[in-house]
Amino acid sequence: MTNIIWVLVELDNGTPVRSSLEVLGKAAKLGRAEAVVLGAAAADVAATLGTYGAEKVYVHADAVYDQYLTLPAVETLSSLLKRHNPAALLLATTYDLRDIAARLSVRNNAGLITDATDLAFGDDGLKVSVPWGGENVVTVTHPYQGTGIVLTRPKAFGLEQYEGRTAEIEQINTSVSGAAQVIKVIETIEVKSEGPDLEEATVVVSGGRGLGKPENFHLVEDLAGALGGAPGATRAIVDAGWLPYSYQVGQTGKTVKPTLYIAAGISGAIQHLAGMKGSKYIIAINKDEHAPVFSVADLGIIGDAVNILPQVTQEVKRRKA
Amino acid sequence: MKIFVCIKQVPDPNTASNKLDPATKRLVRTGTSLVLDPGDESTISAAIKLKNTVGNSELIAVSMGPASAQEATRRALAMGVDRAILVTDPALAGSDAIGTARVLAAVLKKEGADLIFCSTESTDGYTGMVPGGIAEFLGIPQLTFAREIKIEGSKAVIKRVIPKGYQTVESTLPAVVTVASGSFDAIYPTMKGIMGAKKKPFSQMSLADLGIDAALVGEAGARERVLTIGKAEARAAGQIIKDDGNAAQKIADFLQRYQLL
Numbered sequence: 001m002t003n004i005i006w007v008l009v010e011l012d013n014g015t016p017v018r019s020s021l022e023v024l025g026k027a028a029k030l031g032r033a034e035a036v037v038l039g040a041a042a043a044d045v046a047a048t049l050g051t052y053g054a055e056k057v058y059v060h061a062d063a064v065y066d067q068y069l070t071l072p073a074v075e076t077l078s079s080l081l082k083r084h085n086p087a088a089l090l091l092a093t094t095y096d097l098r099d100i101a102a103r104l105s106v107r108n109n110a111g112l113i114t115d116a117t118d119l120a121f122g123d124d125g126l127k128v129s130v131p132w133g134g135e136n137v138v139t140v141t142h143p144y145q146g147t148g149i150v151l152t153r154p155k156a157f158g159l160e161q162y163e164g165r166t167a168e169i170e171q172i173n174t175s176v177s178g179a180a181q182v183i184k185v186i187e188t189i190e191v192k193s194e195g196p197d198l199e200e201a202t203v204v205v206s207g208g209r210g211l212g213k214p215e216n217f218h219l220v221e222d223l224a225g226a227l228g229g230a231p232g233a234t235r236a237i238v239d240a241g242w243l244p245y246s247y248q249v250g251q252t253g254k255t256v257k258p259t260l261y262i263a264a265g266i267s268g269a270i271q272h273l274a275g276m277k278g279s280k281y282i283i284a285i286n287k288d289e290h291a292p293v294f295s296v297a298d299l300g301i302i303g304d305a306v307n308i309l310p311q312v313t314q315e316v317k318r319r320k321a
Numbered sequence: 322m323k324i325f326v327c328i329k330q331v332p333d334p335n336t337a338s339n340k341l342d343p344a345t346k347r348l349v350r351t352g353t354s355l356v357l358d359p360g361d362e363s364t365i366s367a368a369i370k371l372k373n374t375v376g377n378s379e380l381i382a383v384s385m386g387p388a389s390a391q392e393a394t395r396r397a398l399a400m401g402v403d404r405a406i407l408v409t410d411p412a413l414a415g416s417d418a419i420g421t422a423r424v425l426a427a428v429l430k431k432e433g434a435d436l437i438f439c440s441t442e443s444t445d446g447y448t449g450m451v452p453g454g455i456a457e458f459l460g461i462p463q464l465t466f467a468r469e470i471k472i473e474g475s476k477a478v479i480k481r482v483i484p485k486g487y488q489t490v491e492s493t494l495p496a497v498v499t500v501a502s503g504s505f506d507a508i509y510p511t512m513k514g515i516m517g518a519k520k521k522p523f524s525q526m527s528l529a530d531l532g533i534d535a536a537l538v539g540e541a542g543a544r545e546r547v548l549t550i551g552k553a554e555a556r557a558a559g560q561i562i563k564d565d566g567n568a569a570q571k572i573a574d575f576l577q578r579y580q581l582l
Contacts (some may be wrong), residue, residue, distance in 0.1 A: 132341060138549065145546075182462045188487075282559070312573065
């Protein structure tokens with residue numbers, strides 16, 4: 001029996017979000033991938049999802065999903081899951097999809113596994129790999145009947161192309177109830193930051209507590225600028241209010257996989273390492289020679305990031321000139 | 322207005338290593354110091370600030386955990402929370418996120434909460450699934466990743482962080498609000514607050530008090546099962562050197578060698 005795996009495809013400004021397409025590609029490797037796409041632009045998007053692995057797409061082209069958060073999608077998905085009962089529903093971990101996953105698991109009494117980096121079907125159902133701490137990977141399963149919900153870690157899977165595949169389209173004709181239209185989006189403001197996006201940058205320079213004080217964070221930004229990269233931060237200094245959440249690299253912030261990651265004044269808490277360990281080259285600067293960050297570094301410098309960062313920036317500029 | 326803040330005691334993230342017990346397959350919580358989740362300090366601060374703007378309201382901390390978690394609630398009281406409730410019951414050990422949400426929602430329903438604050442996620446389990454679960458059990462909206470929160474009449478209005486900027490979102494009350502870490506300056510307990518915390522009301526509840534069937538929570542009620550604990554792939558060891566004044570040269574050489582300049 002072929003397992004049917006559903007993927008909720010998130011839209012941003014009418015286009016499918018890359019992380020959702022990556023998960024769709026993974027689902028297609030596991031069995032028969034079916035996508036659900038909801039929003040004003042859903043019909044246009046649905047036609048393109050075959051080439052990312054979908055064999056079938058459930059489509060509800062309705063702007064209600066764009067105007068109201070979470071609840072319309074939960075309502076529609078909940079009734080679809082009850083009717084079709086796929087083996088699993090996969091969602092990329094994003095701000096909006098995790099809100100949907102939490103409610104959906106309660107509403108449908110479905111098991112919920114978060115932060116998955118791999119999935120496989122065995123004789124007794126879906127087995128999900130979840131990294132735990134720095135040292136372990138646990139295998140988790142949904143032991144009960146019914147759809148298992150899985151949130152996958154960003155960048156766990158690459159984009160897959162299924163040339164020539166055309167998905168069967170099924171329109172959803174139900175309308176979303178008034179009760180689900182209560183979390184209303186009033187306005188959305190895009191804030192353009194200078195330089196590349198943290199999650200897309202090929203170079204990331206991040207700072208932590210070892211910078212001493214918020215005023216020193218510009219040392220990180222200066223080096224990131226000189227290397228054409230993006231600045232990032234640890235949860236500790238975000239929690240301390242030095243920087244907004246959007247800078248946070250780690251298990252609960254952004255997962256980055258740049259070619260080069262420079263960790264400055266970062267001890268390497270497990271939650272931070274989880275978000276950057278996949279980087280190709282890692283350079284760490286920290287005063288404490290026992291800092292866990294050195295265990296993942298290709299080049300580790302035992303020293304004070306506050307002194308070293310400006311020297312590196314100057315040297316990079318000199319050699320680039 | 323009755324405002325609640327859901328809090329958790331966690332292994333101190335500055336000293337703990339998030340070890341798993343191979344026998345129980347649960348997080349090791351012994352032999353490590355336990356603290357109020359640092360993320361919750363920011364959330365409690367946000368709740369106190371909001372309470373001060375709406376007037377005539379009560380702020381109550383609610384937590385689920387072993388009896389020792391009273392320490393964490395005491396810190397919340399010292400920061401300025403008015404009273405605290407701890408749900409503790411041997412049958413709760415091994416609860417998953419949804420089991421936890423079920424228990425906290427039962428307390429909030431019993432108390433009649435108007436506004437519920439939660440951190441975006443805890444600093445030990447990191448699932449971030451409890452706030453949405455609570456909202457669903459209560460059948461109320463959830464406003465997530467808030468960096469600003471206002472009450473306007475019978476509505477909650479938040480500015481929420483989104484990947485490309487921010488969004489203004491409103492909903493009816495009651496509602497669950499999750500706070501984006503770092504958005505609110507922490508309020509530190511004063512000596513007076515610490516002394517006063519001991520006199521503030523603290524109550525404990527069991528599953529029986531909440532009328533929850535033990536089969537729905539704890540390990541018995543968990544909808545997921547850990548099968549195995551394996552070793553993660555380690556990165557190859559790198560070169561670690563002491564800064565002798567030439568660190569910048571060494572780093573620039575490394576960048577050049579791998580064509581990163």
